[in-house]
Amino acid sequence: MEPSVKDKHIILGFVGFAILLISSIATLIVAEKFNQDNFVRLIVFVCSNLLGWLLYLSFQTVIFDTYEIYRIKFGKKKTPAEITEIREDQPQDAHKPVTPASMATGGEATPDIRPAEIAISPELHEKNRADYEDREQRENEERIAMVMEYIHFIMPRIADKETVNHICGEVNNWMRLHSYKPKPIKGRLTKDISNIPLRHFVWNISERFMYKKYYTGDNRARFISTLFPREFADTDIATIKNFKVEPLKTLIPIDEPENSRLDFHYPADYVREKYNQPFNNQ
Numbered sequence: 001m002e003p004s005v006k007d008k009h010i011i012l013g014f015v016g017f018a019i020l021l022i023s024s025i026a027t028l029i030v031a032e033k034f035n036q037d038n039f040v041r042l043i044v045f046v047c048s049n050l051l052g053w054l055l056y057l058s059f060q061t062v063i064f065d066t067y068e069i070y071r072i073k074f075g076k077k078k079t080p081a082e083i084t085e086i087r088e089d090q091p092q093d094a095h096k097p098v099t100p101a102s103m104a105t106g107g108e109a110t111p112d113i114r115p116a117e118i119a120i121s122p123e124l125h126e127k128n129r130a131d132y133e134d135r136e137q138r139e140n141e142e143r144i145a146m147v148m149e150y151i152h153f154i155m156p157r158i159a160d161k162e163t164v165n166h167i168c169g170e171v172n173n174w175m176r177l178h179s180y181k182p183k184p185i186k187g188r189l190t191k192d193i194s195n196i197p198l199r200h201f202v203w204n205i206s207e208r209f210m211y212k213k214y215y216t217g218d219n220r221a222r223f224i225s226t227l228f229p230r231e232f233a234d235t236d237i238a239t240i241k242n243f244k245v246e247p248l249k250t251l252i253p254i255d256e257p258e259n260s261r262l263d264f265h266y267p268a269d270y271v272r273e274k275y276n277q278p279f280n281n282q
Contacts, residue, residue, distance in 0.1 A: 019052035140210045143262070144175050147205045149272065150255075150264045154201065157251055158191040170227055171205060178214035182227040195231040196245045197252035198224055203243035204255040208262045217241040 026048045031041040148168055155164045163185055170182040202224040206215045221240035225232035232240060247254035255264050266272065 015056050019049060019056070022052060023048035136210075140175070143208055143210050144172060146262065146264070147171060147175065147208055150205065153264075153266065153270070154252055158189050158193055158197065160187075160190055163187060163189065167227070174223055175209055178211065178219060180223075182223055184226055184229045188230065191251065193231075193251060195228065195235055195240070197250040198228055198231055199240060199243045199245065200247065200250060200252045200254050204252070204264070207257055208264075217243075 023045050027041050027045045030044045031037060034040040148171075151164065151168050151171060155167055159167070166183075166185060170180075174180045174182060202220050206212070206220050209215050218237060218241065220243070221237045225235070225237070225240055244254050257263075
């Protein structure tokens with residue numbers, strides 16, 4: 001039950017007066033034992049007020065509801081003249097049911113509201129599913145193109161042309177099937193490096209994959225260690241999963257996506273030929 005503003009003011013007035021009166025009485029009683037010490041009176045008065053208002057806030061709903069019940073049972077009842085005045089203020093046809101024109105003329109009612117189609121038709125279902133799969137396929141192809149461009153840019157610094165092409169083919173297959181097992185690189189890299197740059201490499205590309213939930217740390221670690229068996233010969237999966245080692249000090253630094261944009265970070269003078277439009281993660 002929601003009391004009116006006037007009722008709230010009345011209740012607050014009574015409560016405030018009662019708290020003030022009780023606080024004054026308590027102050028006089030307690031201060032009497034301390035020879036009416038002013039500091040004691042101040043402390044007792046303030047604490048009594050705070051306690052009173054806390055009790056009021058705790059039982060505020062009960063107080064208002066009790067007041068509303070009292071006002072309904074014992075308050076002033078509206079006279080017939082007041083009730084008539086209220087009814088006259090209401091719109092004439094506020095509760096009058098709307099009668100369709102066809103029924104007013106004696107004809108049968110024609111529904112104007114079209115019934116909702118709950119079941120989807122097979123044709124619409126197939127069309128929507130095909131559209132979704134097309135959009136999904138296009139997005140995945142865009143991500144693959146983005147990753148291929150990054151491989152062409154980053155890997156020539158540590159591998160020859162044949163090795164770079166081999167890496168591109170294996171990553172492409174992996175992006176299309178997360179359980180794909182890559183064919184290992186048999187030759188040596190052109191740069192004698194540790195496996196840390198390669199850990200950075202697999203982290204950078206897999207962060208741009210469409211279905212990241214399938215490309216877990218174990219999945220990434222197994223792929224890169226199988227693709228580069230020589231560089232990871234003495235490294236276990238648990239160590240490989242520590243991808244961000246020295247993130248900015250190696251030939252292949254960590255490349256974090258920023259602000260939901262999946263683009264890789266290239267030098268300012270780099271001309272993007274294969275993938276010119278930035279890709280946003282929707």
